Amino acid sequence: MQRYFVEQTARAGNTFTLSKDDAHHIKNVMRMDVGDEILVLDGTGLFRCRLEQLDKQTAVAELLEELPIETELPIHVTIAYALPKGDKVELVAQKATELGVSRLLVFESARSVSKWDAKKIPKKLERLQKISKEAAEQSYRAHLPTIEYVTYDEVLQCAADYTACLIAYEESAKEGEAAAFASTLSRLQSGDSLLVVIGPEGGLTETEVTRLTAGGFVPASLGRRILRTETAPLYVLSAVSYHFELKG
């Protein structure tokens, strides 16, 4: 059944009012009609609904049943991703959403070649959120990831909010370190949270790594090969899914 993410404000009692874009999609792309059923997700839950009203401007749907959420990772994963070159961050927003990320923090690292002009940040984030929303609908996510642009200091500061914090560190791979990631996951339980920092193309600087480790972040290898910056988040999330959803 087709899924639509709506704002929490879209609900009044047992009625959801969907956006103009969604009304268009329901009517013209899906060619549905009043009486047909859709799934609505508002961040609080997943609801089976029946279309009560449908025109070019609005779609109104009546809540029939709340369904169990079965497509979210058992732990909350936040990826703090150093701004990469070009539009790789778009690939990461899409793929990380498919793979279950809860929150994506984009930050400017010392070696980030790209910079986001302050004026353009809202537009850039809006685009990433749109890509993420489409990926969430397509992959049957129940929650939309949040995407934020933060400073390196804010990444450090938010460590206290997480059960565990890691740095994906290629020097660890070169040194043969192979235990930190798996042993961290083994200590986490359903509902816990994990923050993983991933550096830019040139890697995090020594100063950045030192400040992170002083702040409780543990350097971890992601296998024996050197992954590109946009591949590392996908590895992390795939491994988390494998560990919690398939090995369980």
Place this chain on the structure above:
Amino acid sequence: MQRYFVEQTARAGNTFTLSKDDAHHIKNVMRMDVGDEILVLDGTGLFRCRLEQLDKQTAVAELLEELPIETELPIHVTIAYALPKGDKVELVAQKATELGVSRLLVFESARSVSKWDAKKIPKKLERLQKISKEAAEQSYRAHLPTIEYVTYDEVLQCAADYTACLIAYEESAKEGEAAAFASTLSRLQSGDSLLVVIGPEGGLTETEVTRLTAGGFVPASLGRRILRTETAPLYVLSAVSYHFELKG
């Protein structure tokens, strides 16, 4: 140290003759000179070499020492990837190489929207091999993956060459199947081989899946979300790395 993949025919005794492209890269991009050291990989091993001769046309390097190979997955993974839309197969060739794939088989599935014109296959494969070679050098791979265009029947036939065969099957995810992938990996040992079939955007047809399961392929879920066709190979390889390299 910079790495160069060469054909096995590049070696004569303890001397490697590198290609014109590599000579250009060594001389003009890396700005190295006679006496500098490079790493040469010829598919049989990893060798530390010293440049003995270097001009626009040729680079000749003398073998100094064979080094241990530490960047290959402990098991051989082959991805049989149904031809996807657009240029997604290029992304998969790059990322699967980074993540350690041994062999990439591209095949036309019943629901593959794209088709490769027979005449264009050599050119298409050449391009994928180039992308894969660059990814292999960058990610410190010791072996170049092989990339082939095969028929669906050839995928079925080569099952006998593998220790285990899986189908990444989204219906398994929907049905809550969660054990097949991890239990298969748990049975594999260093040196074993795994073949994983991944369908196109519309999924494999029932007939295709039936023939695969009759041929010994086991349907397996890749977590609880529905992954896009180009994300599934990356999930498989990340999970294999996590299972064998990090969980030890």
